[in-house]
Amino acid sequence: MGEVQELRDQVEALIRRWHVYEVDRGGRPVIDFDCSPDRAPRRYRPVESRLEVYQELTRLRATAAEIGSGARQIGEVIRAHRAYAGALLGRRDPLYTYLRDTQGCDAEGWPEEHILQVRDLAVKALEGLGVRWGRDLNRDLLALEQPITGEEAAELIPAAARSLEPVVRELVRSTAKYSVRVQPDDVDDFWAYWLDGAGQDVRLRINQRYATFTMVQVRQFALHELLGHALQYASYTQVCAEDPDVPWVRLMSVNLPYQFMLEGLAQALPLFVTPSDAALVARVRLAHYLQLVRGELHLAVNAGVPLIECANHARARVPYWTDATISDTLTERSANPLLRSYLWSYPAGLDWWAALADSADDQARDRVLQAVYRRPLSPVQLERLAGQATSALK
Known part of the structure; x- marks a missing residue:
């Protein structure tokens, strides 16, 4: 075994033990998907404390630095976990530092001109459906999209994924298999849909407390959760089985x-797969604008902008948002160490992938899509890949 693989295995063993520790305490899981599950499931001994995790990650970071460029991607994961463990211990780095260390991208906003252009695209797409921008937008859009029950959604989402699957597999060149189990939930948490699992076994949780269900959203989340996340994770699992030394x-x-790559693509996938589905594309265009507004609030609340000023800005940007929606948006992006990092990937990632969908040559686009179903990539790697794909066609 080479030194890179030995380091990787040490990092994975520590993450597994940390995961057990957090789950045993009733905390948030550390591992969301295991792309190299043990053939014979076993329970790992939990770490003694988060401080042990932080100290071990500090040691492993030094080892990665000694190895050099061959361990760069492992080093990035060590850095991200160390920053998150530090936040759980009470450390509060400036947002710029925290996002750079965890999400691998800068805490930078978007020019006003760009935000308004994205809004105009959303308004145009919605007007094409007969939905006007204003306080009743969300109500009118849900009514237009054919509301269904949660029980119906649990059956229809996998069915929609099966219908769209041949198109996606052809586009991304993946033959990986996966099986999905849909689990209804009712929890007080920020998410409406959540996917986790190991290997080829996927669990899709639907939080009926916060999720809405329409026929359009069935197609949206079939692409997002199953043909986005699940197929990517299953593809990584297949790659890891073929090459244990990744x-x-x-x-x-x-x-x-x-x-940045995973959540951005999952949200933007309809732009690549179903560009003629006007209702679904309108959903993506609207989500793009709303994510940019959430990104603005993410930056503002962490920069100490007065809360009333943040709320007024949100109301001006999105007239149908309630005070409860705005409150949750601010709280999640400032007070929760995990969400302060993770939720930045939604606006930053979607903005990148939407730009690729709207401007890239088809061949360059396909090269990028196929690559991201082979291995996970950081924002820097993704940007480099897109540049190489474009240059190769000139």
């Missing part, structure tokens, strides 16, 4: 720099 950590966590 030089990257095989345990996916939402505080890592891969989320």
